Amino acid sequence: MADIVIDRVVKEFGSFRALQEVSLTVNDGEFVALLGPSGCGKTTLLRIIAGLETQTSGRVVIGGQDVSDLAPRKRGLAMVFQNYAVFPHMTVFENVAFGLRMQKASQADVKRKVERAAALLHIESYLDRYPAKLSGGQRQRVAVARALAVEPAVLLMDEPLSNLDALLRLEMRTELKAVLREAGTTTIYVTHDQTEAMGLADRIAVMYGGKIDQIGSPLEIYATPATRFVGGFIGSPPMNFIKVACSGGTARIGEAALPCPMAGKDLELGLRGEDAALSPNGSGIPFDVRVVEPMGSHLLLTGAIDGQLARIVAPPTAKVNAGERVGLNVDPSRVTWIDGSTGRAIARA
Amino acid sequence: MPARTSWIPYALIAPSVIFLAALFLVPLVQTVWLSVSAGDGLSLENYRRMAGDLNFALAVKNTFLLTLVVVPLQVVLALAMATMVTKLDKGRDLVLWVLTIPLGISDLAAGLAWLALLQNTGYLNSALYALGLIQGPVGWLSQETPVALFFAIVLAELWRATAIVLVILIAGLQLIPKEFAEAAEIFGARPWTRFTRITLPLLKPSLQSALILRTVLAFEVFAVVYALGGRNFPVLAGEAYVWQNDNQNYGVAAAYAVLIMAISLAATAVYLRVLRTRPEQLP
Amino acid sequence: MTTTAADLTSPAKNRAMALPSARRLLLWTGLAVLIAWVLVPIYLVALGAFGGRLGVFRWPKSIWPSDLSFAAMSQFLAIEGVFNALLNSLIAAGLTVVFSIALGAPAGYALARYTFRGQNAYRLLVLLTRAFPLAILALPLTVSFIRLGLYDTPFGVSLIHTVLALPFAALVTQSLFMGIPREYEEAAWVFGCTRFQAFIKVILPLALPGLAATAIFAFVISWNEVFAASILTVRERTLTAYLLRILAESPLHYRFAGGFILIIPSVLFIFAVRRYLFAVWGIASK
Numbered sequence: 043m044a045d046i047v048i049d050r051v052v053k054e055f056g057s058f059r060a061l062q063e064v065s066l067t068v069n070d071g072e073f074v075a076l077l078g079p080s081g082c083g084k085t086t087l088l089r090i091i092a093g094l095e096t097q098t099s100g101r102v103v104i105g106g107q108d109v110s111d112l113a114p115r116k117r118g119l120a121m122v123f124q125n126y127a128v129f130p131h132m133t134v135f136e137n138v139a140f141g142l143r144m145q146k147a148s149q150a151d152v153k154r155k156v157e158r159a160a161a162l163l164h165i166e167s168y169l170d171r172y173p174a175k176l177s178g179g180q181r182q183r184v185a186v187a188r189a190l191a192v193e194p195a196v197l198l199m200d201e202p203l204s205n206l207d208a209l210l211r212l213e214m215r216t217e218l219k220a221v222l223r224e225a226g227t228t229t230i231y232v233t234h235d236q237t238e239a240m241g242l243a244d245r246i247a248v249m250y251g252g253k254i255d256q257i258g259s260p261l262e263i264y265a266t267p268a269t270r271f272v273g274g275f276i277g278s279p280p281m282n283f284i285k286v287a288c289s290g291g292t293a294r295i296g297e298a299a300l301p302c303p304m305a306g307k308d309l310e311l312g313l314r315g316e317d318a319a320l321s322p323n324g325s326g327i328p329f330d331v332r333v334v335e336p337m338g339s340h341l342l343l344t345g346a347i348d349g350q351l352a353r354i355v356a357p358p359t360a361k362v363n364a365g366e367r368v369g370l371n372v373d374p375s376r377v378t379w380i381d382g383s384t385g386r387a388i389a390r391a
Numbered sequence: 392m393p394a395r396t397s398w399i400p401y402a403l404i405a406p407s408v409i410f411l412a413a414l415f416l417v418p419l420v421q422t423v424w425l426s427v428s429a430g431d432g433l434s435l436e437n438y439r440r441m442a443g444d445l446n447f448a449l450a451v452k453n454t455f456l457l458t459l460v461v462v463p464l465q466v467v468l469a470l471a472m473a474t475m476v477t478k479l480d481k482g483r484d485l486v487l488w489v490l491t492i493p494l495g496i497s498d499l500a501a502g503l504a505w506l507a508l509l510q511n512t513g514y515l516n517s518a519l520y521a522l523g524l525i526q527g528p529v530g531w532l533s534q535e536t537p538v539a540l541f542f543a544i545v546l547a548e549l550w551r552a553t554a555i556v557l558v559i560l561i562a563g564l565q566l567i568p569k570e571f572a573e574a575a576e577i578f579g580a581r582p583w584t585r586f587t588r589i590t591l592p593l594l595k596p597s598l599q600s601a602l603i604l605r606t607v608l609a610f611e612v613f614a615v616v617y618a619l620g621g622r623n624f625p626v627l628a629g630e631a632y633v634w635q636n637d638n639q640n641y642g643v644a645a646a647y648a649v650l651i652m653a654i655s656l657a658a659t660a661v662y663l664r665v666l667r668t669r670p671e672q673l674p
Numbered sequence: 675m676t677t678t679a680a681d682l683t684s685p686a687k688n689r690a691m692a693l694p695s696a697r698r699l700l701l702w703t704g705l706a707v708l709i710a711w712v713l714v715p716i717y718l719v720a721l722g723a724f725g726g727r728l729g730v731f732r733w734p735k736s737i738w739p740s741d742l743s744f745a746a747m748s749q750f751l752a753i754e755g756v757f758n759a760l761l762n763s764l765i766a767a768g769l770t771v772v773f774s775i776a777l778g779a780p781a782g783y784a785l786a787r788y789t790f791r792g793q794n795a796y797r798l799l800v801l802l803t804r805a806f807p808l809a810i811l812a813l814p815l816t817v818s819f820i821r822l823g824l825y826d827t828p829f830g831v832s833l834i835h836t837v838l839a840l841p842f843a844a845l846v847t848q849s850l851f852m853g854i855p856r857e858y859e860e861a862a863w864v865f866g867c868t869r870f871q872a873f874i875k876v877i878l879p880l881a882l883p884g885l886a887a888t889a890i891f892a893f894v895i896s897w898n899e900v901f902a903a904s905i906l907t908v909r910e911r912t913l914t915a916y917l918l919r920i921l922a923e924s925p926l927h928y929r930f931a932g933g934f935i936l937i938i939p940s941v942l943f944i945f946a947v948r949r950y951l952f953a954v955w956g957i958a959s960k
Contacts, residue, residue, distance in 0.1 A: 093863075094863070114863040115863055115864070115865070119864065121861065125855060127857035129876055131880055144867055400790040403784035404781045408799070410836070411841075414836070415808070424814075486705055488945060489712055491944055492713075495944040496898070496941075497900060497914060497936050503932065504719040507715070507721070507933075508718055512735065514737060517736075517737075558951055562952045608807075613901055618933075621922060628809075632901065635816070635905055636904070644813050648811075651807050655805060656806070
């Protein structure tokens with residue numbers, strides 16, 4: 043087991059700066075998800091930690107040892123790849139045993155550890171098969187078993203579930219969480235899927251444009267996004283941003299008034315769709331409904347607040363029609379205020 | 392990959408670079424040098440001797456004529472074959488195997504195979520005799536029958552080297568998504584229109600490489616011609632061979648080599664220009 | 675690459691079903707003519723090779739085999755120099771295989787896995803070889819080969835044949851290695867392999883069938899080459915050079931025997947690599 047310290051890591055590809063001074067500390071046994079859209083640098087960061095890519099500057103320290111210049115094989119880690127990278131010319135057993143064989147473990151040791159990893163991931167029954175005969179989900183299990191068999195200090199996972207279909211992804215996600223909790227390995231998990239990150243991680247680092255925008259527990263990130271990007275990226279529907287004028291500590295939208303912070307000129311109200319409730323008498327923030335989408339568990343209302351696009355979640359039984367104007371009640375303690383000029387959230391009082 | 396390992400690719404390509412420099416670039420320069428050096432200094436003496444040779448004009452004419460007749464016919468034949476084969480379902484692999492057999496056959500062997508067919512007491516004459524068209528063995532491959540000899544060579548070249556065009560075109564056809572033709576079909580394009588408006592333009596890169604390959608090889612044509620007609624049908628590469636091996640005159644042989652190279656390069660340049668595909672037009 | 679055959683068949687399926695029977699008949703007639711066009715000359719040269727001296731001059735000929743025997747063939751093989759030429763051809767082709775793989779595969783790997791300065795210059799060099807009639811380069815090499823003692827040896831012939839086969843090998847192995855996901859290699863590194871170990875344990879086994887196909891192509895290129903082999907040998911001729919030399923003076927049935935021997939390996943090789951044919955040429959003609 044080991045902690046990971048990423049210290050001001052920069053990566054440049056020619057003149058393009060893929061990572062700009064990223065720093066991150068992952069505690070021993072912690073599960074951290076790197077979450078962000080494609081091209082945000084999350085995979086590059088993971089590959090730098092693995093040693094598959096060399097940083098332009100900065101250090102990577104694993105378990106107190108600076109591994110910045112070490113080859114991947116000397117870093118004491120294991121990795122699960124996006125396309126699994128399960129070797130097609132080896133049986134499942136040999137795949138799982140691969141890392142142990144490279145460590146020159148004894149035959150008995152290999153057998154014992156492979157069987158344990160296989161049992162953990164329920165792949166005992168096809169240890170002697172070749173990967174070509176396995177389904178995507180089964181290959182995924184083999185890839186995880188191969189990584190866990192070496193009992194790594196650090197486990198890196200690069201979008202391991204993105205090639206599975208939706209149902210299987212949900213199933214594997216639950217199982218992965220149980221297995222990794224049991225193993226207690228320090229894990230860094232790259233994904234662009236917010237539900238995966240929210241469901242699995244102890245902490246989430248949201249990356250955007252080669253930087254970490256925010257790092258925190260899933261609930262923190264959801265409830266108090268640090269930037270407009272984080273608010274818009276996390277949550278479904280994404281957070282709404284409404285430009286409002288704030289004077290004297292009060293922002294007025296229609297007849298409704300909300301207390302607002304004084305800082306900044308271009309103030310934006312960050313409002314989660316589920317933090318607004320339909321008012322029974324049409325009072326509150328006026329919302330012009332354009333489209334009503336019944337989603338089963340809720341109604342998704344798309345429309346405009348003060349002429350700006352907004353999405354609001356309403357109870358499935360609510361009586362709302364397209365073209366109607368409704369009123370929204372908002373709890374001032376649950377809104378986020380964004381400084382429009384910087385895109386950063388204004389600290390709460 | 393990382394900067395610290397950047398020497399690896401150079402180490403990997405170095406052996407082949409050295410090899411190609413020594414056995415491709417050096418001889419290339421040597422050939423040019425050899426062709427312009429006679430006696431002590433630089434001169435065009437070798438070229439003068441080449442051009443003054445009795446067979447020269449004939450060899451130039453024959454080589455060009457062969458190329459101009461053979462290469463277009465091969466492309467048309469290969470396109471027809473490819474179109475037929477893509478319509479197949481059962482037996483497709485077997486048919487393809489048979490049609491590509493000549494790909495592995497040397498030009499010399501091809502010449503000999505057609506010799507068996509076309510020689511005086513060969514199968515063509517036997518068939519003609521059986522049909523009552525001729526009274527006895529007739530020579531087709533002698534100096535007195537240049538037209539028949541020419542067609543014999545054309546046949547042998549078509550037989551041998553259409554396969555390579557076929558393979559390149561089929562490889563190219565595989566890269567064209569069939570949705571394009573289907574979309575055209577839905578918009579009402581008939582098979583011939585689909586072929587000329589969809590398939591052919593998308594096949595242009597493959598056609599280009601097939602044409603370059605075949606044309607360069609057609610200008611070096613040699614063994615087929617020798618197997619069928621000996622020196623009765625002079626061609627450029629054959630003259631180079633004679634000057635080198637029989638006359639032991641390396642200078643004139645080099646002049647022929649330079650001429651063949653110049654023609655090949657010019658043909659390649661023409662193909663690259665005429666059949667260029669702009670990258671944004673590729674699927 | 676293993677899916678080539680399957681890829682070939684699937685898109686044709688619907689179309690073939692839809693063809694009306696009259697057009698199917700036409701299609702198969704056309705194909706039968708083409709197949710005959712390919713096979714008949716081979717059949718006839720085989721008849722010539724096994725028909726012996728009498729067979730060659732029989733008039734008029736029947737296309738059915740009669741009084742075939744191995745006598746003509748074994749007589750041909752017993753001629754002074756024939757067996758030696760056959761041996762030289764095998765040696766030259768074998769060496770060509772070794773050289774073109776040993777030099778071409780590392781280059782193909784470098785092109786597939788690394789981005790480096792000079793990459794395009796290298797690719798240009800390789801493609802440039804295609805615009806030149808390479809066998810012609812044997813002409814000036816005669817002098818240097820005599821000086822180096824390479825003249826009139828199968829080794830010398832294999833060098834010039836490697837110039838023919840090497841660009842091909844580099845391009846084909848490049849796409850071969852590109853077809854093997856980089857992640858396999860990276861997984862091997864992460865799980866404890868050095869670069870070399872990863873190549874041997876993971877990449878090589880996966881590339882082996884494709885490498886074998888490339889090797890066979892290199893063999894055929896050398897086996898069939900006539901011009902350079904004829905220029906660079908006098909006594910230690912390869913089979914093609916030998917046959918070319920004796921064309922004028924040898925009896926017809928010997929020429930047919932020689933032609934037949936030349937054809938046989940080609941037919942077998944094309945059969946062996948048929949699954950790779952289109953993948954390989956799709957790449958090599960890019």
